[in-house]
Amino acid sequence: MTVATAPPDVPFADPDVSIVRLHGEACYWCGAAHATLTPAGSVATPVVGGGVRIWFIVACPEHQARRPR
Numbered sequence: 001m002t003v004a005t006a007p008p009d010v011p012f013a014d015p016d017v018s019i020v021r022l023h024g025e026a027c028y029w030c031g032a033a034h035a036t037l038t039p040a041g042s043v044a045t046p047v048v049g050g051g052v053r054i055w056f057i058v059a060c061p062e063h064q065a066r067r068p069r
Helices: none
Strands: 038-046 052-059
Touching: none
Parallel strands: none
Antiparallel strands: 038 052
């Protein structure tokens, strides 16, 4: 079995996060979709068969200073 590892500066997303948040269609932290959304970094998810996928996420004005850890 291959273990998925992300680059050191990219944290893994919570496994329960909504796909619209991963697709950058809603704020990663609160899910707001009807707000001005700005880039907020990236998160990783494991890929079936090994490896990771990097997702570029967005944030609403209330969470734009927040970054994934």
